[in-house]
Amino acid sequence: KQEVTQIPAALSVPEGENLVLNCSFTDSAIYNLQWFRQDPGKGLTSLLLIQSSQREQTSGRLNASLDKSSGRSTLYIAASQPGDSATYLCAVIPSWGQGAQKLVFGQGTRLTINP
Amino acid sequence: EAGVAQSPRYKIIEKRQSVAFWCNPISGHATLYWYQQILGQGPKLLIQFQNNGVVDDSQLPKDRFSAERLKGVDSTLKIQPAKLEDSAVYLCASSLNRGETQYFGPGTRLLVL
Numbered sequence: 001k002q003e004v005t006q007i008p009a010a011l012s013v014p015e016g017e018n019l020v021l022n023c024s025f026t027d028s029a030i031y032n033l034q035w036f037r038q039d040p041g042k043g044l045t046s047l048l049l050i051q052s053s054q055r056e057q058t059s060g061r062l063n064a065s066l067d068k069s070s071g072r073s074t075l076y077i078a079a080s081q082p083g084d085s086a087t088y089l090c091a092v093i094p095s096w097g098q099g100a101q102k103l104v105f106g107q108g109t110r111l112t113i114n115p
Numbered sequence: 116e117a118g119v120a121q122s123p124r125y126k127i128i129e130k131r132q133s134v135a136f137w138c139n140p141i142s143g144h145a146t147l148y149w150y151q152q153i154l155g156q157g158p159k160l161l162i163q164f165q166n167n168g169v170v171d172d173s174q175l176p177k178d179r180f181s182a183e184r185l186k187g188v189d190s191t192l193k194i195q196p197a198k199l200e201d202s203a204v205y206l207c208a209s210s211l212n213r214g215e216t217q218y219f220g221p222g223t224r225l226l227v228l
Binding site: 041045093105 | 213224
């Protein structure tokens with residue numbers, strides 16, 4: 001059974017710093033991995049999707065990497081801003097043959113950027 | 116392009132009562148998902164539809180939860196009767212097809228007293 005873990009549960013950093021959020025998963029047989037952002041009282045917004053054949057994806061100040069062999073992904077945020085404050089969730093879709101392609105989520109990292 | 120719509124946004128009920136949530140996915144999206152998100156946890160998939168057929172409902176408590184997606188568009192999720200532990204945010208998401216990027220609605224926050 002696939003399990004996804006995100007550590008730490010909460011992180012607080014000063015504005016302008018670069019930071020890394022971590023995600024680990026127990027089974028390397030994945031179809032893809034996604035990073036989401038969740039603002040209080042709102043749904044999830046997809047930030048980046050990395051296919052199993054890819055090593056990284058970039059969007060603006062965000063860069064996500066994937067290392068299937070070690071079961072790890074990182075989300076790098078450059079030059080953090082107060083507007084980046086949110087909960088960041090990592091999720092994987094297990095490969096075909098392991099049931100429906102459903103997202104398995106980590107518990108999230110609550111990020112606070114202090115002005 | 117309109118996003119995923121959900122209603123109501125908030126609901127407070129007493130245990131043993133019934134409640135229903137509604138979801139309208141993005142137009143043209145074949146796959147629809149219902150997730151349950153308990154405070155402090157990541158979302159957990161309850162049920163996944165492909166058009167109007169159920170693909171996966173393995174984590175749906177079928178003794179009290181039911182869901183349908185008539186005509187392969189809108190969907191409703193019902194809880195009858197509700198328990199205290201059902202207090203959570205219920206998120207609906209849709210994607211063009213299975214395995215593709217999922218787009219989430221704002222969720223319905225349920226409090227069972």
